[in-house]
Amino acid sequence: xxxxxxxxGRSLLMDINANNAEKLVESLKDVAxxxxxxxxxxxYGDIYSxxxxxxxxxxxxxxxxxxxxxxxxxxxxxxxxxxNTGWTKEEIVEVIMQMAVYAGFPAALNALSAADxxxxxxx
Amino acid sequence: xxxxxxxxGRSLLMDINANNAEKLVESLKDVAxxxxxxxxxxxYGDIYSxxxxxxxxxxxxxxxxxxxxxxxxxxxxxxxxxxNTGWTKEEIVEVIMQMAVYAGFPAALNALSAADxxxxxxx
Amino acid sequence: xxxxxxxxGRSLLMDINANNAEKLVESLKDVAxxxxxxxxxxxYGDIYSxxxxxxxxxxxxxxxxxxxxxxxxxxxxxxxxxxNTGWTKEEIVEVIMQMAVYAGFPAALNALSAADxxxxxxx
Amino acid sequence: xxxxxxxxGRSLLMDINANNAEKLVESLKDVAxxxxxxxxxxxYGDIYSxxxxxxxxxxxxxxxxxxxxxxxxxxxxxxxxxxNTGWTKEEIVEVIMQMAVYAGFPAALNALSAADxxxxxxx
Amino acid sequence: xxxxxxxxGRSLLMDINANNAEKLVESLKDVAxxxxxxxxxxxYGDIYSxxxxxxxxxxxxxxxxxxxxxxxxxxxxxxxxxxNTGWTKEEIVEVIMQMAVYAGFPAALNALSAADxxxxxxx
Amino acid sequence: xxxxxxxxGRSLLMDINANNAEKLVESLKDVAxxxxxxxxxxxYGDIYSxxxxxxxxxxxxxxxxxxxxxxxxxxxxxxxxxxNTGWTKEEIVEVIMQMAVYAGFPAALNALSAADxxxxxxx
Numbered sequence: 047x048x049x050x051x052x053x054x055g056r057s058l059l060m061d062i063n064a065n066n067a068e069k070l071v072e073s074l075k076d077v078a079x080x081x082x083x084x085x086x087x088x089x090y091g092d093i094y095s096x097x098x099x100x101x102x103x104x105x106x107x108x109x110x111x112x113x114x115x116x117x118x119x120x121x122x123x124x125x126x127x128x129x130n131t132g133w134t135k136e137e138i139v140e141v142i143m144q145m146a147v148y149a150g151f152p153a154a155l156n157a158l159s160a161a162d163x164x165x166x167x168x169x
Numbered sequence: 170x171x172x173x174x175x176x177x178g179r180s181l182l183m184d185i186n187a188n189n190a191e192k193l194v195e196s197l198k199d200v201a202x203x204x205x206x207x208x209x210x211x212x213y214g215d216i217y218s219x220x221x222x223x224x225x226x227x228x229x230x231x232x233x234x235x236x237x238x239x240x241x242x243x244x245x246x247x248x249x250x251x252x253n254t255g256w257t258k259e260e261i262v263e264v265i266m267q268m269a270v271y272a273g274f275p276a277a278l279n280a281l282s283a284a285d286x287x288x289x290x291x292x
Numbered sequence: 293x294x295x296x297x298x299x300x301g302r303s304l305l306m307d308i309n310a311n312n313a314e315k316l317v318e319s320l321k322d323v324a325x326x327x328x329x330x331x332x333x334x335x336y337g338d339i340y341s342x343x344x345x346x347x348x349x350x351x352x353x354x355x356x357x358x359x360x361x362x363x364x365x366x367x368x369x370x371x372x373x374x375x376n377t378g379w380t381k382e383e384i385v386e387v388i389m390q391m392a393v394y395a396g397f398p399a400a401l402n403a404l405s406a407a408d409x410x411x412x413x414x415x
Numbered sequence: 416x417x418x419x420x421x422x423x424g425r426s427l428l429m430d431i432n433a434n435n436a437e438k439l440v441e442s443l444k445d446v447a448x449x450x451x452x453x454x455x456x457x458x459y460g461d462i463y464s465x466x467x468x469x470x471x472x473x474x475x476x477x478x479x480x481x482x483x484x485x486x487x488x489x490x491x492x493x494x495x496x497x498x499n500t501g502w503t504k505e506e507i508v509e510v511i512m513q514m515a516v517y518a519g520f521p522a523a524l525n526a527l528s529a530a531d532x533x534x535x536x537x538x
Numbered sequence: 539x540x541x542x543x544x545x546x547g548r549s550l551l552m553d554i555n556a557n558n559a560e561k562l563v564e565s566l567k568d569v570a571x572x573x574x575x576x577x578x579x580x581x582y583g584d585i586y587s588x589x590x591x592x593x594x595x596x597x598x599x600x601x602x603x604x605x606x607x608x609x610x611x612x613x614x615x616x617x618x619x620x621x622n623t624g625w626t627k628e629e630i631v632e633v634i635m636q637m638a639v640y641a642g643f644p645a646a647l648n649a650l651s652a653a654d655x656x657x658x659x660x661x
Numbered sequence: 662x663x664x665x666x667x668x669x670g671r672s673l674l675m676d677i678n679a680n681n682a683e684k685l686v687e688s689l690k691d692v693a694x695x696x697x698x699x700x701x702x703x704x705y706g707d708i709y710s711x712x713x714x715x716x717x718x719x720x721x722x723x724x725x726x727x728x729x730x731x732x733x734x735x736x737x738x739x740x741x742x743x744x745n746t747g748w749t750k751e752e753i754v755e756v757i758m759q760m761a762v763y764a765g766f767p768a769a770l771n772a773l774s775a776a777d778x779x780x781x782x783x784x
Contacts, residue, residue, distance in 0.1 A: 054193035076211045077777035078754050088334045089766060099263035107233035107264045109193050114234040117767035138568050141230045146210045148234050150519045151581060152609035162569035200531035201508050211580045212520060240521035262324050273765045274335060275363035285323035335762045347754035353725035353756045357763050360726040385447050386714035387722045391706045394726050396642045397458060398486035408446035457703045458639045468632035476602035476633045480640050483603040509591035510599045516581045516605050631693050643704060644732035654692035
C-alpha cells in the first residue's frame, strides 16, 4: 500500500514534470536519499492525487504561492509543470503579476525573471 | 480616465465581494481615506480587470497565496470572493490543504480555521 | 500499511501531546475531515518516527522554527509537547530568547508571551 | 560599563516610549526576567544610541519594517514612538501606505488598522 | 490622465534612479511588457508622488523594509536611490544594522553585503 | 566589562566555528566595521553564553530556524557549527527534513542542498 502511494505519486509527477522529478532524486541522493520518497508519496501520491481538484488548477495555485513566498528554484519547476498541464505563458504571467497586489512588487518581479528564464529555455 | 479605473475596479469588486468592499472603505475612512482608492484602481481596476485570466481563476490563486503568507483577515475575504465566483467549498479546502506542501502544516491549518469560520457564517 | 502509518503517528502524538491531538481532530472535523490524517501519517507517522533523531530533540527544533516563523497557535502546542518530552521551562525559554538573534526581537517577544500563557495554564 | 549600556538604553526608551517600556518589563517578568535587559542594552543602549542616525529617523525605518513583516503588537508600540519623536500621523500613514508596493496590500491594510487604533487611543 | 500618472512616475524614477529604471524596462520586455507600467504608474506615479512625505524619507523606509524582507536585488536598487536622494553611506549602513533588532542578524548581514557591493560599484 | 562580552563571545565563536568567524569580520570590514562586534558581544557573548542551555543544543535550534526562514548563507555556517559541536550529518539532515512539516518542502529542499554542499566541502 505504501508502494501504491509512492508509485501513484511518482507516476503523476513523471506525467507532469519528468525532468524535474529526475533532478530532484539526483540532487537528494547523497544528502538525504529518503527525502524524495516524501515528495512522491505525500505531495503527489496523497495531495495532488486527491479527486477534489484537478492537477492543472493545483499547478496554478502552486505558482501563485511560490511567487508570494519567493521560492524561485521550485517556482521554475512548477512553471514547467503549469505549462505541461495546459496553462499558457500568458496565463502564468498574469498570475505572477497579480501577486504584486498581495506580496508586493519585488516578489512579483523576481518571479517574472524566473518565468522569463523558463520560457527561454523551453523555446 | 482615473475615474474609469476607479469605477471599473469598484464595480468588479462590488460584483464579487460587495460586503467586503464596503467594510474596506469603512475601516479606512478615518486613518487613510485615500487608500481604498488604490485597492479599487490598482488591484481591481488594473490587475483583476486584465483580460488574460478570468476573475474566478484569479480568486483561487489569491486564496493559495494568502494561505501561504498567513494573511488571515484578507484570506477570509477572498474565500468569500472565491465562493461568489463559483468555486465550491470542497475546491477551496483542497487548495488550502495543498499549501501544507509548500508553506507547511501550520499555515494550512490556520487557513482551514479561517475557511471553517467563513463557511459557517454563510450558512 | 496506511493503517500502520496512521496508528504509529497517532500513537506517538497521543503520547507526547494528547490534548492537542484531540483538539486538532475536533477543529478540522467540519471543514476538512481528511486533514488530521496527514498530520498523523506524514508529520508523526513518517517524520517524527524516523529513528535518526529522538522525539525530544525534534520538539526543541520545532519550538525554534515556530518562534522564527511566528506561528503562535502551533508554538503553544509544541511548547506543551516540549515540556511533555522532558525539556524544562528554562530550556524552552532559552531557545526562544536565542531566536532574537536570528528572527529579531519581535518574533522572540511574541513567542515568550505564548510560552508564558502555556506555563501559567499548566500550573 | 554593562550598567552604562543598560542605563543608556533604558533612559532613551523611557524618553521616547515610556508606557511601552514599562509594559515590556511587566510582560516578561514571569517568563523571561532577563529578556528586557537585552532590549534595553542591545536595541536601545547599543543600536538606537549610535550617533550615525537620529532616533526620529530610526523610528520611521522601524515602522516601515514592522509593517512589512506584519509584527502588529510591536508596530503599535513604534507608532507611539514615531509620534513621540516628532512624526505626524499623516507621515506615519504615508510610510505604511508605501509598504503596499513592497510587501503587498494585506500587510499595509493590517498596519493601517493598527495605526487607526493607536491614533484613537491617543486622542 | 493615465498618461499623467505614467509620465509623473517615470520622470520621478528617472530623477532618482535612472539606471535601474532602464534595467527594469529591459528585464521585463519579453516576459511581461505591461509590468513596468504599474511600477511607473502605481509605485512612483501614485505612491512616491504623494505630497505627505518627501522622496528622500521614502527611500530610507524602503531600504529598511527590503532589508527586513530579504529582497536583495531590489535592495541594491534602492540603496542607489537612497544615495541619489541625499543619504550618506553611513546613514544607510545604520538603518540596515538597526534591522538586526527587528528581523535578525542574518537579514542585516545579507543586506550589508548588498550595500558593500553597491558602494564599491559606485566608487 | 564590554571587553569581557566581546572576548567571551569571540572566544566561544572561535571554538565552534573559527573559519566562519574570520570570514564574518573580513566581509564586514569595509561596509560596517562595528557590526561584527554585535555578533561577538550580543549573539555569542550574551546569548550563546547563557548557562541555561548548552551550545550544542543551541546550534541544532539555529539549524532548524535558519532552514525555516531560508537564510542559506548563515545556515551553511551553522551546519559547520553543528558538526563542530558534535551533531552527526544524519542528525542535521533529520532536523532539516523535519522542517518540511512546518515550513514546507521548498524550504527543506533548499536547506538540504546547502547541507550537501557543506558536507562535501568538509570531506
